[in-house]
Amino acid sequence: MTIDAASHHPPRPIRVVLAEDQILVRDSLKVLIDTTPGLATVGEAGTGAEAVLLARRLRPDVVLMDVRMPDMDGIEATRRICVAPDSAGVRVLILTTFDLDEYVYAALRAGASGFLLKSATATELLAAIHVVASGEALLAPTVTRRLIAEFLQGPQSTPVVRDLNDITQREREVLTLIGKGMSNSEIAEHLHLTVGTVKTHIGRLLAKLHARDRAQLVIAAYEGGLTTIPDGRRR
Template identity: 85%
Template sequence: MDVKMPDMDGIEATRRICADPADAGIRVLILTTFDQDEYVYASLRAGASGFLLKHATATELLAAIKVVAAGEALLAPTVTRRLIAEFLRRPHPASAARDLDDITQREREVLTLIGRGMSNSEIAEHLHLTVGTVKTHIGRLLAKLHARDRAQLVIAAYEGRLVNPSPQ
């Protein structure tokens, strides 16, 4: 989905697609030339699972499509640091801290590793669990934190201060 399109912008189209319960399994990847924070935030709020810039290589685009189609989230590397910095600048919302109080220690460990960018198989290996068990924990985290997808879990991990950006 592009941000700028004739008749309806891609953010509104994404919002409509993601709001339709009949399209619950559909994932949206934003592919645009507009490297502006307002478009990133609006796209994620609308329900996009990924945001990639058009200067990405064909290999990067194919990998992004596969990641998003698998239910994972993806942000262009140039966008990631700005997104994290913005969330860290905001005051710590009480609701995020309260929600994290409702998760188990193992769910907290899984959420921390999601926030560090690990895949399900990497988390399973790190915690000595099966991939199925990791998926169960992620499902519970999605429900408990009222998150739509993995991207929102990453946000929760940063807002809950389970993960901090690297100093570089």
């Protein structure tokens, strides 16, 4: 594993740890990332436990985390990374397949900043890394919203009771639109606000609801009853 030492070449590249047990897949991801300007692989893990250790030791910007790995699965690894003080600021992007929906929801609850389907293109993967590294959450409305809605109503879900009494009416409106999968610019247009104002509201929501990032705000919108379960959901 290597550590980025190009501090004299601004801006600093986005530092990525790859957590994937299939060597061929991991090597392919590494080549893609390392040949893309502005990105750099700084560590590779073949198990969830190794991913946790690398996240704490290297403090990368993003951990690209597979769900199914030996020793410790990606969900537990994500939880340990997100709660550990020595890996604060490290963001996790989950790699999954569409038939592992319940893992996606569990990952978001564990603190992941989003997920990417393994059928994604190289362009989508690179864009996802940038989105998560910037502090946003990768939440595709057509996929994530439905998944969260499904598992909130399922017997395996134990919704967290969130007190929304301390948020303002405008913050409630913003949170509702976040739950619907809208971007900051879409929220700004819908509410006739500036993007900067929307970001301010989101910052206050994160603080008031003790949410780690936008992904957890989406969950808060569902658990708080602000966003309804879409029609046509899978049974």
